[in-house]
Amino acid sequence: MTISDSKLNEKISILLNKDQGKSEQAHKVMRALRELIELCGDDPDREGLQETPERVVKAFLEYTEGYREDPKEHLMKQFDVKHRELVLVKDIEFYSTCEHHFAPFFGVAHVGYIPDKKITGLSKIARLVEGYAKRFQVQENLTSQIADAMEEILEPQGTMVVIEAKHMCMCGRGIQKKDAVTTTKAVRGIFTEQADARMEFLTLLNR
Numbered sequence: 001m002t003i004s005d006s007k008l009n010e011k012i013s014i015l016l017n018k019d020q021g022k023s024e025q026a027h028k029v030m031r032a033l034r035e036l037i038e039l040c041g042d043d044p045d046r047e048g049l050q051e052t053p054e055r056v057v058k059a060f061l062e063y064t065e066g067y068r069e070d071p072k073e074h075l076m077k078q079f080d081v082k083h084r085e086l087v088l089v090k091d092i093e094f095y096s097t098c099e100h101h102f103a104p105f106f107g108v109a110h111v112g113y114i115p116d117k118k119i120t121g122l123s124k125i126a127r128l129v130e131g132y133a134k135r136f137q138v139q140e141n142l143t144s145q146i147a148d149a150m151e152e153i154l155e156p157q158g159t160m161v162v163i164e165a166k167h168m169c170m171c172g173r174g175i176q177k178k179d180a181v182t183t184t185k186a187v188r189g190i191f192t193e194q195a196d197a198r199m200e201f202l203t204l205l206n207r
Protein backbone atom coordinates (compact mmCIF):
# COMPACT_ATOMS: atom_id res chain seq x y z
CA MET A 1 0.00 0.00 0.00
CA THR A 2 1.30 3.46 -0.81
CA ILE A 3 0.91 6.39 1.51
CA SER A 4 -1.39 8.28 -0.84
CA ASP A 5 -4.04 5.59 -1.36
CA SER A 6 -4.64 4.53 2.23
CA LYS A 7 -7.77 5.27 4.26
CA LEU A 8 -5.81 7.08 6.95
CA ASN A 9 -4.79 9.62 4.35
CA GLU A 10 -8.41 10.67 3.87
CA LYS A 11 -8.72 11.16 7.64
CA ILE A 12 -5.66 13.44 7.59
CA SER A 13 -7.19 15.46 4.78
CA ILE A 14 -10.37 15.90 6.83
CA LEU A 15 -8.35 16.92 9.90
CA LEU A 16 -6.61 19.51 7.72
CA ASN A 17 -9.93 20.82 6.49
CA LYS A 18 -9.14 19.62 2.94
CA ASP A 19 -6.42 22.28 2.68
CA GLN A 20 -4.30 21.21 -0.35
CA GLY A 21 -1.13 23.06 0.77
CA LYS A 22 -1.26 21.45 4.21
CA SER A 23 -1.88 18.01 2.67
CA GLU A 24 1.33 18.35 0.67
CA GLN A 25 3.14 19.34 3.85
CA ALA A 26 1.69 16.28 5.59
CA HIS A 27 3.18 14.08 2.84
CA LYS A 28 6.60 15.64 3.35
CA VAL A 29 6.34 14.86 7.07
CA MET A 30 5.37 11.26 6.29
CA ARG A 31 8.45 10.90 4.11
CA ALA A 32 10.57 12.36 6.93
CA LEU A 33 9.02 9.89 9.36
CA ARG A 34 10.11 7.02 7.09
CA GLU A 35 13.64 8.45 7.40
CA LEU A 36 13.24 8.62 11.18
CA ILE A 37 12.30 4.95 11.29
CA GLU A 38 15.42 4.14 9.28
CA LEU A 39 17.55 6.38 11.48
CA CYS A 40 16.32 4.48 14.52
CA GLY A 41 17.32 1.22 12.87
CA ASP A 42 14.11 -0.31 11.53
CA ASP A 43 12.61 -0.91 8.09
CA PRO A 44 9.75 1.49 7.17
CA ASP A 45 8.48 -1.05 4.62
CA ARG A 46 8.00 -3.93 7.04
CA GLU A 47 4.33 -4.71 7.56
CA GLY A 48 3.83 -3.24 11.05
CA LEU A 49 5.46 0.07 10.15
CA GLN A 50 4.04 0.70 6.66
CA GLU A 51 1.19 2.92 7.83
CA THR A 52 3.01 4.34 10.86
CA PRO A 53 4.02 7.67 9.25
CA GLU A 54 0.37 8.38 8.46
CA ARG A 55 -0.75 7.31 11.91
CA VAL A 56 1.83 9.59 13.49
CA VAL A 57 0.74 12.59 11.40
CA LYS A 58 -2.90 11.89 12.24
CA ALA A 59 -2.08 11.53 15.94
CA PHE A 60 -0.13 14.81 15.96
CA LEU A 61 -3.01 16.64 14.34
CA GLU A 62 -5.17 15.34 17.17
CA TYR A 63 -2.61 16.30 19.87
CA THR A 64 -2.53 19.83 18.44
CA GLU A 65 -6.22 20.43 17.70
CA GLY A 66 -6.04 23.55 19.87
CA TYR A 67 -4.16 25.45 17.13
CA ARG A 68 -7.27 25.22 14.96
CA GLU A 69 -9.52 27.04 17.41
CA ASP A 70 -9.45 30.13 19.62
CA PRO A 71 -9.93 28.69 23.13
CA LYS A 72 -11.08 32.07 24.46
CA GLU A 73 -14.22 31.82 22.36
CA HIS A 74 -15.59 29.17 24.73
CA LEU A 75 -15.78 31.82 27.45
CA MET A 76 -17.90 34.16 25.32
CA LYS A 77 -21.06 32.39 26.43
CA GLN A 78 -21.82 34.16 29.69
CA PHE A 79 -24.56 34.57 32.24
CA ASP A 80 -25.41 37.43 34.56
CA VAL A 81 -25.71 36.30 38.16
CA LYS A 82 -25.30 37.94 41.54
CA HIS A 83 -22.73 35.42 42.77
CA ARG A 84 -19.50 37.21 43.70
CA GLU A 85 -17.65 34.41 45.45
CA LEU A 86 -15.18 31.75 44.48
CA VAL A 87 -16.07 29.33 41.69
CA LEU A 88 -13.59 26.44 41.56
CA VAL A 89 -13.55 23.71 38.92
CA LYS A 90 -11.20 20.99 40.17
CA ASP A 91 -9.56 18.01 38.52
CA ILE A 92 -9.97 18.95 34.87
CA GLU A 93 -8.00 16.19 33.17
CA PHE A 94 -5.80 17.21 30.28
CA TYR A 95 -3.27 15.66 27.96
CA SER A 96 -0.64 17.89 26.33
CA THR A 97 2.57 17.64 24.34
CA CYS A 98 5.91 18.88 25.67
CA GLU A 99 7.32 21.39 23.21
CA HIS A 100 10.90 20.28 23.87
CA HIS A 101 10.64 16.55 23.19
CA PHE A 102 7.12 16.08 21.73
CA ALA A 103 6.56 13.70 24.63
CA PRO A 104 3.19 13.71 26.40
CA PHE A 105 2.63 15.45 29.69
CA PHE A 106 -0.69 15.03 31.43
CA GLY A 107 -2.48 15.64 34.67
CA VAL A 108 -5.17 17.87 36.11
CA ALA A 109 -5.93 21.58 36.06
CA HIS A 110 -7.80 23.37 38.84
CA VAL A 111 -9.31 26.66 37.74
CA GLY A 112 -10.86 29.12 40.20
CA TYR A 113 -12.20 32.62 39.75
CA ILE A 114 -14.15 35.20 41.70
CA PRO A 115 -16.68 36.73 39.31
CA ASP A 116 -17.28 40.43 39.07
CA LYS A 117 -20.22 40.73 36.70
CA LYS A 118 -20.10 37.71 34.45
CA ILE A 119 -19.90 33.96 34.90
CA THR A 120 -19.46 31.32 32.23
CA GLY A 121 -20.61 27.71 31.85
CA LEU A 122 -18.49 25.25 33.85
CA SER A 123 -17.87 23.04 30.82
CA LYS A 124 -16.50 26.09 29.00
CA ILE A 125 -13.67 26.27 31.53
CA ALA A 126 -12.79 22.66 30.77
CA ARG A 127 -12.97 23.46 27.03
CA LEU A 128 -10.59 26.38 27.59
CA VAL A 129 -8.09 24.04 29.26
CA GLU A 130 -8.38 21.58 26.34
CA GLY A 131 -7.88 24.33 23.76
CA TYR A 132 -4.54 25.36 25.26
CA ALA A 133 -3.45 21.84 26.24
CA LYS A 134 -3.83 20.56 22.69
CA ARG A 135 -0.75 22.45 21.48
CA PHE A 136 3.00 22.18 21.89
CA GLN A 137 3.41 23.44 25.41
CA VAL A 138 5.41 23.91 28.56
CA GLN A 139 3.40 23.57 31.74
CA GLU A 140 4.13 27.12 32.88
CA ASN A 141 2.74 28.67 29.68
CA LEU A 142 -0.29 26.41 29.75
CA THR A 143 -1.02 27.61 33.30
CA SER A 144 -0.65 31.31 32.55
CA GLN A 145 -2.52 31.15 29.21
CA ILE A 146 -5.57 29.71 31.00
CA ALA A 147 -5.41 32.39 33.71
CA ASP A 148 -4.93 35.22 31.20
CA ALA A 149 -7.87 34.07 29.06
CA MET A 150 -10.14 33.96 32.14
CA GLU A 151 -9.04 37.49 33.06
CA GLU A 152 -9.44 38.92 29.57
CA ILE A 153 -12.84 37.49 28.74
CA LEU A 154 -14.66 37.26 32.09
CA GLU A 155 -13.04 40.29 33.75
CA PRO A 156 -13.42 38.67 37.17
CA GLN A 157 -12.15 39.99 40.49
CA GLY A 158 -9.40 37.42 40.15
CA THR A 159 -8.32 34.06 38.76
CA MET A 160 -6.15 31.29 40.18
CA VAL A 161 -5.00 28.24 38.25
CA VAL A 162 -3.06 25.25 39.59
CA ILE A 163 -1.81 22.46 37.33
CA GLU A 164 -0.31 19.15 38.45
CA ALA A 165 1.28 17.04 35.74
CA LYS A 166 3.61 14.18 34.91
CA HIS A 167 6.05 14.62 32.06
CA MET A 168 6.89 11.55 30.01
CA CYS A 169 10.12 13.21 28.89
CA MET A 170 11.26 12.64 32.49
CA CYS A 171 10.12 9.00 32.56
CA GLY A 172 11.18 6.81 29.64
CA ARG A 173 14.23 8.92 28.77
CA GLY A 174 16.59 11.50 30.22
CA ILE A 175 16.63 11.63 34.01
CA GLN A 176 14.01 8.79 34.25
CA LYS A 177 12.11 9.94 37.35
CA LYS A 178 8.75 8.35 36.71
CA ASP A 179 7.12 9.52 39.98
CA ALA A 180 8.01 13.20 39.72
CA VAL A 181 4.95 15.46 39.61
CA THR A 182 5.25 19.15 38.69
CA THR A 183 2.89 21.75 40.16
CA THR A 184 2.53 25.21 38.63
CA LYS A 185 0.24 28.07 39.58
CA ALA A 186 -0.86 31.37 38.12
CA VAL A 187 -2.63 34.03 40.17
CA ARG A 188 -4.28 37.18 38.88
CA GLY A 189 -6.25 40.09 40.38
CA ILE A 190 -7.56 39.68 43.92
CA PHE A 191 -5.62 36.41 44.36
CA THR A 192 -2.39 38.36 43.92
CA GLU A 193 -3.39 40.90 46.53
CA GLN A 194 -5.17 38.82 49.17
CA ALA A 195 -3.60 35.86 50.95
CA ASP A 196 -7.08 34.97 52.28
CA ALA A 197 -8.38 34.47 48.73
CA ARG A 198 -5.47 32.17 47.89
CA MET A 199 -6.01 30.29 51.15
CA GLU A 200 -9.71 29.75 50.39
CA PHE A 201 -8.81 28.36 46.95
CA LEU A 202 -6.24 26.00 48.48
CA THR A 203 -8.57 24.92 51.28
CA LEU A 204 -11.33 23.99 48.82
CA LEU A 205 -8.78 22.36 46.54
CA ASN A 206 -7.48 20.10 49.29
CA ARG A 207 -10.85 19.06 50.70
Ligand SMILES: Nc1nc2c(ncn2[C@@H]2O[C@H](COP(=O)(O)OP(=O)(O)OP(=O)(O)O)[C@@H](O)[C@H]2O)c(=O)[nH]1
Nearest residue numbers: 098099100101137138139140167169170173174175
Ligand atom coordinates in the same frame (compact mmCIF):
# COMPACT_ATOMS: atom_id res chain seq x y z
N1 LIG B 1 10.11 24.33 32.71
C1 LIG B 1 9.67 23.30 31.99
N2 LIG B 1 10.58 22.44 31.52
C2 LIG B 1 10.11 21.41 30.80
C3 LIG B 1 8.77 21.17 30.53
N3 LIG B 1 8.67 20.04 29.80
C4 LIG B 1 9.93 19.60 29.64
N4 LIG B 1 10.82 20.41 30.24
C5 LIG B 1 12.27 20.39 30.37
O1 LIG B 1 12.86 20.95 29.24
C6 LIG B 1 14.26 20.75 29.43
C7 LIG B 1 14.97 20.72 28.09
O2 LIG B 1 16.33 20.66 28.41
P1 LIG B 1 17.49 20.45 27.34
O3 LIG B 1 18.80 20.35 28.10
O4 LIG B 1 17.38 21.48 26.27
O5 LIG B 1 17.10 19.07 26.67
P2 LIG B 1 17.58 17.58 27.06
O6 LIG B 1 19.04 17.41 26.81
O7 LIG B 1 16.68 16.65 26.32
O8 LIG B 1 17.31 17.52 28.63
P3 LIG B 1 17.13 16.28 29.62
O9 LIG B 1 15.64 16.02 29.73
O10 LIG B 1 17.69 16.75 30.93
O11 LIG B 1 17.85 15.10 29.05
C8 LIG B 1 14.39 19.50 30.28
O12 LIG B 1 14.94 19.90 31.51
C9 LIG B 1 12.92 19.05 30.49
O13 LIG B 1 12.71 18.45 31.75
C10 LIG B 1 7.84 22.11 31.05
O14 LIG B 1 6.62 22.00 30.86
N5 LIG B 1 8.34 23.15 31.76
Ligand SMILES: [Zn+2]
Nearest residue numbers: 098100101169
Ligand atom coordinates in the same frame (compact mmCIF):
# COMPACT_ATOMS: atom_id res chain seq x y z
ZN1 LIG C 1 9.92 17.19 27.42
